[in-house]
Amino acid sequence: MEALRSAFTFQKTDLWIGGVLASCLILFPLLGPSSFAMATMIQFLMFSIYGMGWNAIGGYGGQVDLGKAQYVGIGAYTTTVMLLRWDVPFWISMPIGMAIAVGWSFVIGYPLFKLKGHYFAIATIATSLVLKDLFEVWDFVGAAKGLHISPVKYPPPDFKRLIFREDIYYYYLLLAFFFIAILVINWFRHSRIGYQLRAIRDNEDLAKSLGINVHWSKIKTYALATAFVSAIGSFHAVYIKNIEPEDTMSLDISVLIALMAMLGGAGSLWGPIIGASILIPLKSYLKTWLGAKAGLVGIDLVIYAVIIMVVSAVEPRGIWGMLQRFKRKRN
Amino acid sequence: MALDVLVSSLVAGVLIGTVLALVALGLTIIFGVMDIVNFAHGEFLMVGMYTGLLVAQGVGMEPLLTLPAAGAVGFLLGIVCYFGFVKFLLRGPMLAQLLGTFGLMLFLRNLALVFFGSEDRAIHHGILVGKSLALGMGVMIPATKLAAAILSVLAFICVWLFIHKTKTGKALQATAVNPQGARYVGIPTDKMNGLAWAIGGATVTIAGALLVNFWAVNPYVGLLFTMLAFTIVALGGFGSVPGAFVAGLIVGLITELPGIWDFISITLGWSWMSKVPMTSFKYTWVYLAYFIIMLISPKGLFGWKR
Numbered sequence: 001m002e003a004l005r006s007a008f009t010f011q012k013t014d015l016w017i018g019g020v021l022a023s024c025l026i027l028f029p030l031l032g033p034s035s036f037a038m039a040t041m042i043q044f045l046m047f048s049i050y051g052m053g054w055n056a057i058g059g060y061g062g063q064v065d066l067g068k069a070q071y072v073g074i075g076a077y078t079t080t081v082m083l084l085r086w087d088v089p090f091w092i093s094m095p096i097g098m099a100i101a102v103g104w105s106f107v108i109g110y111p112l113f114k115l116k117g118h119y120f121a122i123a124t125i126a127t128s129l130v131l132k133d134l135f136e137v138w139d140f141v142g143a144a145k146g147l148h149i150s151p152v153k154y155p156p157p158d159f160k161r162l163i164f165r166e167d168i169y170y171y172y173l174l175l176a177f178f179f180i181a182i183l184v185i186n187w188f189r190h191s192r193i194g195y196q197l198r199a200i201r202d203n204e205d206l207a208k209s210l211g212i213n214v215h216w217s218k219i220k221t222y223a224l225a226t227a228f229v230s231a232i233g234s235f236h237a238v239y240i241k242n243i244e245p246e247d248t249m250s251l252d253i254s255v256l257i258a259l260m261a262m263l264g265g266a267g268s269l270w271g272p273i274i275g276a277s278i279l280i281p282l283k284s285y286l287k288t289w290l291g292a293k294a295g296l297v298g299i300d301l302v303i304y305a306v307i308i309m310v311v312s313a314v315e316p317r318g319i320w321g322m323l324q325r326f327k328r329k330r331n
Numbered sequence: 332m333a334l335d336v337l338v339s340s341l342v343a344g345v346l347i348g349t350v351l352a353l354v355a356l357g358l359t360i361i362f363g364v365m366d367i368v369n370f371a372h373g374e375f376l377m378v379g380m381y382t383g384l385l386v387a388q389g390v391g392m393e394p395l396l397t398l399p400a401a402g403a404v405g406f407l408l409g410i411v412c413y414f415g416f417v418k419f420l421l422r423g424p425m426l427a428q429l430l431g432t433f434g435l436m437l438f439l440r441n442l443a444l445v446f447f448g449s450e451d452r453a454i455h456h457g458i459l460v461g462k463s464l465a466l467g468m469g470v471m472i473p474a475t476k477l478a479a480a481i482l483s484v485l486a487f488i489c490v491w492l493f494i495h496k497t498k499t500g501k502a503l504q505a506t507a508v509n510p511q512g513a514r515y516v517g518i519p520t521d522k523m524n525g526l527a528w529a530i531g532g533a534t535v536t537i538a539g540a541l542l543v544n545f546w547a548v549n550p551y552v553g554l555l556f557t558m559l560a561f562t563i564v565a566l567g568g569f570g571s572v573p574g575a576f577v578a579g580l581i582v583g584l585i586t587e588l589p590g591i592w593d594f595i596s597i598t599l600g601w602s603w604m605s606k607v608p609m610t611s612f613k614y615t616w617v618y619l620a621y622f623i624i625m626l627i628s629p630k631g632l633f634g635w636k637r
Contacts, residue, residue: 064426111626118368119625121429122561126618129558133615251554255433262426298444298550301437308434309416316423 007187017270018182025175029168036288038167042239044280045174046232049181051260051272053228056188057221058258059266062201063113067124068257070131071226073249074101075233077135080147080243083161090162094234101230102223109219116204125251132249146244149237162238170239177235181228185269188224197221201267229257263311265320274319282307336597339470340590346472346480348583352576353483353538354556355563356490357409357531363570364507364527367417370432372560373553374439375532379405379539380548381443387454394454394544395478401540402533409532413525436553443550451547479541486537490530491572503527507570555614559586562621567631574633585616 010018028041050068057063078097082088088096108127115123136144154163164170188194196217199207208214237243247253256279264275286300315322358372369375382401387394412435420431462474494500505513506523514520546552563582567574589612624631 058426062426064429066429111622115625115629117425118429119565119629122368122565123622123625126558126561126621130615130618130622133612133618137612255430258426259430259433262430266426298441301441302445305434305436305438305441309431309438312423312427312431312434313416313419316427 003187003191006190007183009190010186014186014269021273022179025178029171035167036284038171040281040284042167042171042174043284044276045171045178046236046239047257047260047280048273048276049174049178049232050229050257051264051276052181052185053225053232054257055225055261055266055268055272056185056197056228057218057225059261059268059271060189060194060201061197061218061221062267063218063222064117064121064258065124065222065225066121066251066254066258067126067128068225068229069249069251069253070128071101071105071229072233072236072253073131073135073245074104075230075235076237076243076248077141077147078230079234079237080149081141083149083238084147087161089160090234090238091160094231097234098227098230101226101233105223105226106219109222113215113218113222125254128249128251128254132245135245135249142244144245146242146246149241151241162235163241170235174235177232182269184224184228188221189269193217193220198267259308261318262316263318265318265322265324268318268320271318271320278319279304279307334594335470336590337594340587340594341584342470342472343476343590344584344587345580346476346583347586348580349480349483349487349576350538350541350579351556351559351563351583352579353486353541354535355560355567355575355579356487356572357533357535358560359564359567359570359572359575360490360494360534361527361531362564364503365421365510365524367421367428368432368561369435369531370429370557371412371436371439371553372531372535373555373557374436374443375405375408375535376539376542376556377443377548377550377553378408378439379536380543380546380552381447381539382536383540383543384452384454384548387456391456394456394540395482398482398537398540401536405532405534405536405539406529407532408536409528409530410525412532413528417528418521418524436557440550440553447550449549449551451549453547454544473545475544479544482541483538486534487576490534493530494572499526558614558621559617562617562624565621565631566624568633569631571631571633574631577632582617582620585620586613588616589613 025045029038033041050072054065054068058065075094075097078100079090079093082093082096083090112120112123112127135141141147149163151163151165154161156163156165157169158164162170162173196207196212199210199212200214200217204214233248236248260275260279261272262275263279264273265271283300283304286303311318354372354376357375358369361367361369379401382404383394383397386392386397386400416435417432420428423431464472464474464477494503502513502518503523503526505516505518506520506527510520513523559582563575563578565578566581567576567578
């Protein structure tokens with residue numbers, strides 16, 4: 001009960017932002033967007049939720065995690081394998097995927113959080129790459145070729161397995177996930193563990209001396225972040241319908257997740273959403289316009305890399321941090 | 332029959348290990364001097380590989396003579412990256428530094444993709460290509476690998492001498508130990524940071540020009556070497572030059588584990604062992620090794636910096 005109340009407790013500014021955002025997102029499909037715009041919006045929502053998950057451990061906790069893609073992979077593979085082999089509906093396979101991902105996050109989180117700073121960041125990459133290598137040779141999950149969900153086998157719209165022909169179903173479902181994610185993060189940042197984590201970020205030794213179990217708090221938050229990412233990983237599987245180790249578990253995805261949160265402002269509620277709303281449309285437009293039309297493969301990612309470099313050198317606190325500074329100056 | 336498998340994997344491991352040690356040398360110097368992890372390190376290597384390849388093919392030169400050109404390119408690249416970009420990252424938090432150098436990595440990789448396309452390219456000419464040294468028992472050493480290993484050791488010795496025997500090298504060491512103190516005694520620490528990047532760039536591009544003689548280059552080659560270099564640096568100790576050499580040899584041997592696995596499987600005659608797809612996991616062991624090393628001893632073998 002207490003948790004529910006704190007999940008719905010918003011400050012006035014947050015309520016305004018949330019209200020405007022929610023109405024825009026709910027009304028968006030009524031504008032009759034092209035399928036390209038729709039797909040971009042779905043990507044935006046997915047990556048916002050990934051980013052919110054990352055933000056719990058990376059933004060509030062200051063632990064730079066560059067291995068989130070492994071949980072996208074665990075969620076996506078659990079759902080796909082269970083659907084293809086045993087015809088398990090999405091609503092059962094998603095929690096199972098989350099449970100597996102959280103279990104795995106405890107297994108590797110326990111040793112991982114003994115490391116700090118750069119060492120931690122590189123170790124998360126290492127675990128993610130080990131898992132990817134494993135999935136690339138594991139025949140049970142389709143090895144390097146990956147798995148393919150054929151929509152022909154399931155007459156859409158299939159609400160049990162979440163196989164649809166129109167993107168609009170996916171959009172509204174994902175939007176529901178999106179709002180739930182915001183509420184969970186809102187609960188998290190007002191909760192005991194949220195405050196503990198911010199204390200750890202600001203001064204770990206001091207936090208320890210106050211009696212906070214630093215190691216265990218980090219592991220618990222990491223598990224929470226993992227659950228977010230894995231749930232959307234499952235969704236990714238039924239939406240994309242074609243999963244391979246290379247595009248679900250690559251380092252680029254992990255970094256994109258971290259980058260969005262940083263661009264928007266790590267450690268704030270709206271940061272990951274702002275970051276995703278800038279980077280995802282930019283990425284898909286650059287890709288279709290420059291990449292395909294001009295025949296210049298890679299030029300989109302060059303521009304993208306320049307943005308990363310400029311942001312990290314000029315404004316490491318992100319856009320939300322910049323806005324906060326303006327606000328403070330005006331007052 | 333089985334012993335030659337073992338000996339040739341061990342020899343191959345040592346040879347590749349010396350080159351890998353040279354790859355990691357730049358990373359450990361940069362980390363030691365200024366506490367920043369350079370994710371673009373593998374991409375610097377790729378730049379070296381392309382330089383070696385293009386100079387060798389464009390001018391029709393002997394591939395091993397392209398090393399000075401590659402070194403010069405790396406030196407300049409390091410200086411440009413430091414004064415043009417990395418310097419500004421130092422003000423920000425660690426997250427910004429990590430993602431900043433990651434951006435540099437994406438930038439270099441995709442620039443190479445725009446210019447050179449995604450196909451593999453390799454060198455097929457030169458006096459050493461196709462020649463090999465017979466070691467008896469059917470063990471053959473390719474001449475290109477042997478030359479690369481010898482030249483790597485030479486380059487390593489040169490850098491070690493520079494750091495330990497010259498005045499500039501000692502200033503570099505002082506900056507690594509205590510930047511503020513170094514500034515007080517009149518060492519231009521900003522220039523020293525730039526120098527660390529220049530040496531780091533030059534050594535890794537030289538390693539790249541050596542590697543390209545027996546390793547095909549494409550724009551995506553960097554990440555693997557970045558991870559290998561991280562492992563070597565972690566094992567040897569962040570900031571330690573002799574540590575990088577020893578750890579390079581060890582990691583070189585780890586990458587040859589499939590051969591050793593074959594040797595055990597042949598000797599013991601266990602058929603299940605030969606069914607395990609070990610070659611697909613060639614580099615997985617390296618990542619695992621990084622993870623385990625960091626847990627057991629975060630300082631590494633010769634580390635002094637935490």
